[in-house]
Amino acid sequence: MPNKLTWLSFAVPILAGMAGLGLTACKILPTPSMQGGGNAPAFNPDKMIEDIWAPKVIPYLQQKGGPFPEVHALATTDPAAAGAKYGNPNKQANSPWTFAVRLEGKIVAANTQSRAATIDVDVDGDGKADARVQIGPAVRGTALRDSLDFIQFNDFTNQIDFAQFGKAFNIYADKTALSKLPREALEGRSAKVLGAYTLGSGQDLPLVTPAEAEIGPKP
Structure with missing residues (x-):
């Protein structure tokens, strides 16, 4: 039977090896503040939206968006065909279709x-009523972000940044368009909207998020 000294001399290298394996199996992932050696610019979704809104977002919606009755009729019968024509074909596979509309x-x-x-x-x-239009200031969903084929989830560091980017669209739409709309005696007035909506279950009115919106004078 080995003495204690012999047993220790045999066990210590094994324990050390096991500890080394444990450390090797663990990865330390960098936090955003560690990336780029601390010199990378901070993520600023509001500034990003401001930079692309006029030159990219509005022209895209104007070109891609179809008349709502036409878009919704196709979306309810053939979502993939509607998505190819009016939506973002580069969307994540498990995400619902989102369509640009006028x-x-x-x-x-x-x-x-x-x-x-x-x-x-x-x-x-x-x-x-055929559609429900959000006029803020609180705006739900990420339809504006999700309708754009030049915005992809893989362009972002993580899910949190992607979600913040989607929220920033709604904030900017409210600041530039929705906050200027009248709030009194709206029934009977005309409405004109350029925006996007996500295909839902069909039980509720389609919820349209505007990038641009106008409400006419009282009748």
Whole structure:
């Protein structure tokens, strides 16, 4: 039977080797502040949106967006075909389709009591709402971001940055367009919108997020 000294001399190298394997299996991932040696510019989604809004975002929506009735009719029958024509074909495979649209019609209902204010718009003249348009200041979803084929998840460091970038679109849309809209006596007025919406379950009105919006005078 080996004495204690012999056993220790045999066990210590094994324990040291096991510890080394444990350390090798662990990776230390850099935090954003560590990347680029601390010299990389800080992530600023608001500035990024401001830089691309006029030269890229608005022209893209103007070119890609189709009339809402046409887009929605195709989207409900053949989402992939609608996505190829009006949406972002480069979207993540498990994400719903998001479409660029131009919408015009008459406001038949308005909810301006909530910070997530909306107007319901009749686009075909039958007196019933066909779409719900967000008018802020709180804007839900990331439809504007998701409709753009030049914005991809893989362009971002992580999911948090990608989510913040999507939120920044809504903030900028409110600052430049939605905050200027009237809030009183909206029913009966005309509405004109350039924006995007995500295909939902079909049980609720399509929720359109504007990049540009106009509300006409009182009738």
